[in-house]
Amino acid sequence: MEQIPPELIGRAVQDAEFRSRLLADPKGTVTAEGYELDQDQIEALQELDPEAIDKAIEALVGELDASKWA
Amino acid sequence: MGLTTTPSSSEFYDRWTELFRRGFGPVLQAGIVKTGDPPREDPRRSILALAERAGVREGDRVLDAGCGVAGPAIIIASEYPTVVVDAVTNSAYQFEVAQSEVDRVGLTQRVRPHLADYEHLPFPSGSFDQVLFFESTGYAKDLTVTYGEAHRVLAPGGRLYVKDVFCSSASLSVRAAEQMRAFDELWGCVRSKTLAETVAAISDAGFEVVSSGALPNVGTSRFAGSMFHLDRAGGLRPSELGVEFLKRGLNPPIEFGEVRARKPIG
Secondary structure, three states, X not given: OOOOOHHHHHHHHHOHHHHHHHXXXXXXXXXXXXXXXXXHHHHHHHOOOHHHHHHHHHHHOOXXXXXXXX | OOOOXXXXXXXXXXXXXXXXXXXXXXXXXXXXXXXXXXXXXXXXXXXXXXXXXXXXXXXXXXXXXXXXXXXXXXXXXXXXXXXXXEEEEOOHHHHHHHHHHHHHHOOOOOEEEEEOEOOEOOOOOOOEXXXXXXXXXXXXXXXXXXXXXXXXXXXXXXXXXXXXXXXXXXXXXXXXXXXXXXXXXXXXXXXXXXXXXXXXXXXXXXXXXXXXXXXXXXXXXXXXXOOEEEEOOOEEEEOHHHHHHOOOOOOOOEEEEEEEEEOOOO
């Protein structure tokens, strides 16, 4: 099942530093953070283009203050 | 240009609850208390953490005021085998789903959904030991009435617990006020209250306020993440929930907080 857990997506959207680590090293980051993802999910994250994700966040959300997300 | 009207909270939740259930699951709350090590936003554990903060005890008669689809009520009743929860929603759709879920999990003796307005509760005075408001007071039309009713239905010594998304200040800049109005409109709220006015209304209703302040360890990543799909085929894109509820640039002045109060004895 490729769908990434919502909490992980949310962290990636809200926290640029976490997103950068996650997309640079998905397996190492999810292991270090204690998330349980299967191989298909890890591979899906590895195939994502960090720049495209940043642009998508800017287009969908704009400037984001993570502490005020609701 | 025609007149527009804001839908009532019942209309709002009649329309959107099924989408919310698919996106958020049975706990329709934005702020999830992080629990465990490493800290995670687990809705069930969050509800149990909130119940503990509220002071729920075995044997309590609990009112969940603004219960959604009774997800929290079911979680609490599952964890506390002698607790009975009356769960109130003013959405007919939520009421039907709540009834169905309670039947499905076999808790019909201890979780009782009601189709009612928490400003006009269908219970005799002194019926409860604990009243809970979980992210529901933004739908209150009148805080005096809301907390007056909570006070009435609590037994002497009974406990009130409010966990909510509060407007962070009563005096906002024009820009912040616009953001707050947009937030309230998006989520169908009458108006998000401030923590200070909430505390004042609770006190005015006759409660002894035990504590109030920011809710610690609350996260919104699960809520935020439910607005998106992320996969190799499409990258990051809005989920069906995000299509309706993602608003670019919306950054309202809000904070998660809680209030604990007690109805005095005598």
